[in-house]
Amino acid sequence: MTDRLLDVRNLKKHFPVRSGLLQRVTAHVKAVDGVSFHLDKGETLGLVGESGCGKSTTGRAVLRLLPVTSGEVLFRDKNLLVLGGEDLRRARRNFQMVFQDPFASLDPRMTVSAIVGEPLAAHGLASSRAERDDRVVQILEEVGLDPSVLNRYAFEFSGGQRQRIGIARALVLNPSLVVADEPVSALDVSIQAQVINLLAELREKLSLTYLFIAHDLSVVKHISDRVAVMYLGRIVETARTEALFSSPLHPYTQALLSAAPVPEPGKKSERIILKGDVPSPLNPPQGCPFHPRCFRVMDRCSREVPGLVERKEGHFAACHLYD
Amino acid sequence: MEPETNTSLLEIRDLRVSFPSASGHIFPVDGVSLSIAKGETLGLVGESGSGKSMTSLAVMGLVPRPHGKICGGSIAFKGRNLAELTNEEMMNIRGKDISMIFQEPMTSLNPVYTVGDQIVEGILAHGAMSRREARDRAVEMLAKVGIPGPEKRVDSYPHLLSGGMRQRVMIAMALSLDPELLIADEPTTALDVTIQAQILDLMDGLKKERTMSVLLITHNLGIVAESAQRVAVMYAGRILELASTEALFRDPLHPYTRGLLESIPRMEGRVKHLRAIPGMVPSLETLPSGCKFRNRCVYAEDPCGAAEPPLHEAQPGHFVRCRRWHELRAPLEGGGAE
Numbered sequence: 001m002t003d004r005l006l007d008v009r010n011l012k013k014h015f016p017v018r019s020g021l022l023q024r025v026t027a028h029v030k031a032v033d034g035v036s037f038h039l040d041k042g043e044t045l046g047l048v049g050e051s052g053c054g055k056s057t058t059g060r061a062v063l064r065l066l067p068v069t070s071g072e073v074l075f076r077d078k079n080l081l082v083l084g085g086e087d088l089r090r091a092r093r094n095f096q097m098v099f100q101d102p103f104a105s106l107d108p109r110m111t112v113s114a115i116v117g118e119p120l121a122a123h124g125l126a127s128s129r130a131e132r133d134d135r136v137v138q139i140l141e142e143v144g145l146d147p148s149v150l151n152r153y154a155f156e157f158s159g160g161q162r163q164r165i166g167i168a169r170a171l172v173l174n175p176s177l178v179v180a181d182e183p184v185s186a187l188d189v190s191i192q193a194q195v196i197n198l199l200a201e202l203r204e205k206l207s208l209t210y211l212f213i214a215h216d217l218s219v220v221k222h223i224s225d226r227v228a229v230m231y232l233g234r235i236v237e238t239a240r241t242e243a244l245f246s247s248p249l250h251p252y253t254q255a256l257l258s259a260a261p262v263p264e265p266g267k268k269s270e271r272i273i274l275k276g277d278v279p280s281p282l283n284p285p286q287g288c289p290f291h292p293r294c295f296r297v298m299d300r301c302s303r304e305v306p307g308l309v310e311r312k313e314g315h316f317a318a319c320h321l322y323d
Numbered sequence: 324m325e326p327e328t329n330t331s332l333l334e335i336r337d338l339r340v341s342f343p344s345a346s347g348h349i350f351p352v353d354g355v356s357l358s359i360a361k362g363e364t365l366g367l368v369g370e371s372g373s374g375k376s377m378t379s380l381a382v383m384g385l386v387p388r389p390h391g392k393i394c395g396g397s398i399a400f401k402g403r404n405l406a407e408l409t410n411e412e413m414m415n416i417r418g419k420d421i422s423m424i425f426q427e428p429m430t431s432l433n434p435v436y437t438v439g440d441q442i443v444e445g446i447l448a449h450g451a452m453s454r455r456e457a458r459d460r461a462v463e464m465l466a467k468v469g470i471p472g473p474e475k476r477v478d479s480y481p482h483l484l485s486g487g488m489r490q491r492v493m494i495a496m497a498l499s500l501d502p503e504l505l506i507a508d509e510p511t512t513a514l515d516v517t518i519q520a521q522i523l524d525l526m527d528g529l530k531k532e533r534t535m536s537v538l539l540i541t542h543n544l545g546i547v548a549e550s551a552q553r554v555a556v557m558y559a560g561r562i563l564e565l566a567s568t569e570a571l572f573r574d575p576l577h578p579y580t581r582g583l584l585e586s587i588p589r590m591e592g593r594v595k596h597l598r599a600i601p602g603m604v605p606s607l608e609t610l611p612s613g614c615k616f617r618n619r620c621v622y623a624e625d626p627c628g629a630a631e632p633p634l635h636e637a638q639p640g641h642f643v644r645c646r647r648w649h650e651l652r653a654p655l656e657g658g659g660a661e
Contacts (some may be wrong), residue, residue, distance in 0.1 A: 050515035068345075158603045188370035189542060191597035193586035200596070215516065222588035222597070245590065259520035261545030263587060265568045273524055274517045277485045 002039040004077075005209050006062070006177060012036045013054075013061050013312065017282065018289035031057040033233035035071075036308070041176070044203065044210040046224030048217060049257070054233040055213045057265060059179045063095055064088065075177070075200050081270065093123050094285060100182035102162030106154040112137055116168045118142065123173060135172060143168045159247035160191035164198065171202065179211045180278055196223060205259045218262050229253050232281055232289040235308055238314035249317035252290045270315070296300070296321060331358040332380065333504055334537050336659035340377055340386055340396035349607040351377040353560035354396070356634070358502065364537040366551030366568065370604050374560040375540045377504045381406070382538070383423055384413035386559075400504070419449045422497040426509035427465035431483040438492045439477035440588035445497055451645060468525060486523070491525070498529060505530075508540045522581065523550060544587060548572055553640075556580050559605055559615040562634060565642040568574060576643040578651065579616050614645070622651055 013032040016025040032054045039045050041185055047055045058267055062069045064080055073080040075095065083091055096119075099105035106145045116136045117126070124130035141203040143164040154162060163183060167261055182197065184192040200223060202208060214220050220227060221241055228238040229250065237250040248254045255272040279285055285292050291301035308318040340352040352374045359365045369375040380386050381393055398405040400421065407412065425431045433441060436492060436530055442461040448453055452460065458477070468491040481489055497505060507526065511519035513642055527550060530562065547554050548568060555565045556579065556639035563575040575581045582600040602619040605611070613631055617623040624647075632646040645651070 001467075018373050050517065055337060160603055188604055189544075189583055190370060190600035191603060193588075193597040194601075197597055197599055198587070216450065216514070220592070221590060255517055257590070259516045261519075261523070261543065261549050263544040263548045263572065263584065264573050265548045267548070271524070273520055277487055277518065278515070311351055313493055314384040 001061055004038060005041045005043075005075070006029070006211075007072075007077075008038065008062060009019045009036050009072040009074070011058065011061060011073065013057050013066065014069045024138075027282055028231050030284065031255075031281060032061060035230070035233070035235055037228055037235065037238065039177070039209050039211060041209055042203075042207055043226065044212055044224045045212060046220035046227040047213045047230060048215060048220050048227060049230035050215060050256075050278060052232075052281060053230040054281070055230050056181050058215050058230070059097070059181050061189040063092075063097055063179055065097070089123075093119070093125075093173040094175050094176040095179065096173060096175040098166050098170045098178060098180040098183045100163070100165075101186050102159050102166050103186070104268075106162055108153060108155040109153050112136075112140070112145075112165055114322055115154060115165060116172050119169060119173050125173065129262040136168075139168045142171065142202065147199060159187050163187060163195050167198065167202070169197075171206065171208075174206070175208075177209045177211070180215070181213045183212075185214065185216060185323050199223065217245075218259060229256065232279065233282050234289060234318065235319045236290065236319070237314075237315075238308070239312075243312070243315050249311055249322060250290075250316065250319050251294050251321070252261070258317060277321040288318075327443070330360045332361050332363075332586055333359040333538070334399040335378070335382070335396070336399070337396035338378065338393065338398060338406075340374075340381055340391060341394040342391045344608055346608060350394075350560050351391075351607060352381060353541050353555075355394075355562055356435060357555050357562065357565065359536045359538060360475070361503075361536055362530075362549045363540055363553065364533040366547035366554040367538060367540045367557060368547055368554060369557035370561075372604055372607065373557040376508055377560075378557070379538060379540055382506060383417060384408065384410070384422065389639070393655070408613065410498040411491045415449070418445050418497075418502075419451075419500045419565070420502055421504045421506065422502040423508065424493045424497045424510050426484055426512050428513065431493060432489055434481055437478050437480055438484070442477075442492070442496045445496055445626070449500060451500065460499055461495070464499045465492070467494070467498075467529070467610055468495045468647055469521075469573070471593065472573065480531075485518075486514055487521060489652060490514060490518075490522055494522075494526065494529070498533075498535075501533060502535065504538065506538045506540070510539075511546065512541070512543070544572075544583065559607065559610055561615060561644065562642070563616065563644045564642065565634070570641050571639070574641075574652075576637055576648045576652065577645050578620050578622050582619075602625075622647055 002247045011032055012034055014028040014030050018233055019026045025171055035058055037250040049055045060066050062073050068081055068148050071191045117132045120126045120132050120135060139149055145164050184195050224241050227241050228235045229245045230253050237253045250259055276293050287302040287304055288306050291297050306318045306320050310316050311322045336356050338352055338355045339350055341348045341350050355378055367375045382398055393406045439461045443457040446457040446460055462477050467474055470476050470491055476554045511522050519635040533651045551568050554565050554571045555562045558579055575584055585598040586600055588597060600619055611618045613628040632644050634642045634644045637643050637648055
């Protein structure tokens with residue numbers, strides 16, 4: 001029954017660190033260190049974690065926006081990581097990205113028509129200027145922008161409208177997979193809801209599949225069917241959204257959920273305050289990467305890396321507590 | 324009337340800040356009145372451009388010069404009008420009686436001085452201690468804000484510290500002279516949630532310990548709900564609603580406040596569609612006549628454009644700037660529509 005769109009297997013992205021006179025590679029930052037997940041057609045997977053956990057790198061690596069160290073990214077059973085040249089270029093129209101910062105990700109000197117029409121031109125999908133503009137107008141209407149904005153420049157728009165332009169650019173090629181990297185975190189509260197609603201509507205209407213990367217748990221909860229929590233380059237827990245939020249298994253997920261301030265006075269739940277900072281991925285702790293900050297740490301945690309094991313149906317956690 | 328009975332530490336009245344613009348002047352702060360009692364935390368909430376940060380800069384005497392200036396109103400701090408003080412007089416207050424922590428712990432520390440030097444500099448500027456005493460105080464403050472190995476860390480440069488640690492240093496610096504009022508402008512916005520929890524916890528503890536008053540500026544309603552006793556909601560340079568935290572979250576009276584509360588996704592329960600506020604945050608150059616929120620308000624009607632409604636005390640201590648608040652009152656639906 002399920003229609004598997006994306007299958008990511010043991011993805012790794014290590015950045016070399018060079019130092020010394022000869023600029024020799026002396027170490028590696030393991031930004032993504034063995035990440036596996038899948039996405040069925042029409043599904044939204046939320047990827048959450050704090051800065052430096054590797055969630056954005058994962059999103060970019062999946063789309064081949066950066067070279068991958070190892071692993072497999074199967075998009076409709078085809079391994080994207082072995083594609084090259086024309087094959088890769090052609091495949092790209094099926095997966096697009098929406099970026100975080102609508103101020104930095106749009107060229108201020110390009111008109112809306114040029115920004116949104118560029119992917120069509122790059123993929124040779126419009127034979128004439130008129131045909132291209134038709135398609136651009138059509139997608140602008142989908143994202144709630146008036147066609148009269150066609151010849152205006154990106155800098156003339158507010159943050160929320162720019163994000164709509166960014167979404168239009170991603171969708172103009174009719175992709176099946178969209179990676180949205182913090183698409184609302186740069187927006188004001190009242191505008192965030194507009195863009196979240198838009199993304200949800202477009203998902204229904206155009207039967208899109210989302211990899212939704214964000215640090216805001218309530219946003220992720222709202223839009224995702226399943227959620228994966230990352231810490232130091234690994235997925236530490238993944239489950240259906242309701243299960244993950246109602247009964248988180250991994251101590252890190254528990255701390256993360258308890259740390260989010262709730263907009264209801266007097267409702268302050270028992271907060272788990274973690275000690276210390278996220279360790280550097282250049283020198284991650286031995287054993288479980290979370291053990292130095294964990295409030296339920298045991299002896300073996302500093303020795304053995306826990307595997308991401310299914311603890312309940314569809315609920316995976318990488319933690320020795322449940323062995 | 325005895326002055327002793329008046330417990331308010333800071334009393335802002337009709338504050339107005341102006342900047343020149345292409346079409347005359349804009350007023351990022353336009354008639355703001357609020358007070359903070361001793362030991363109280365007042366949350367100042369608003370979106371970008373609402374004037375919340377400019378209000379705090381005015382209190383600190385830091386409105387960007389030469390263009391910006393306070394063009395009306397008063398800022399009474401323990402009975403003195405800060406808006407009338409000279410720069411020198413203000414320097415005596417800043418850092419000692421009132422201090423401030425900023426959003427960006429990365430850019431608000433000087434990278435070429437050790438954190439100890441930067442804390443000591445502030446203490447010495449007020450001539451309260453010798454250099455040795457000041458250094459001891461710096462170490463003591465670093466320990467107080469939970470920095471491990473403060474004797475060593477005092478000689479560290481900021482780049483060696485993580486974001487959370489830098490914000491702790493900023494807090495140590497701000498509290499080193501025991502201010503009566505702390506202005507915290509988005510103190511945790513640049514930090515991760517687990518680190519944010521640490522910092523909020525720390526600020527809460529330190530505040531209780533020294534009966535300090537806090538002006539907490541944030542866009543995050545969750546932080547306000549947890550840390551503030553009263554909340555002011557700002558929009559286009561004005562306060563639209565001001566109430567106790569309890570009352571504001573339980574019974575928001577202004578359509579904008581209700582809109583904000585309904586537009587945030589909740590951790591509990593699930594709705595298909597968020598109730599978004601239509602339109603966008605207005606530019607100060609193109610504000611509508613009358614009520615400044617009316618072009619985004621679903622309840623707006625013709626008379627709303629005629630005159631700006633006053634900040635009306637709807638219930639004791641609960642103020643709202645909306646002419647229709649009474650008829651619009653209805654129970655709030657938790658977290659948007661279904």
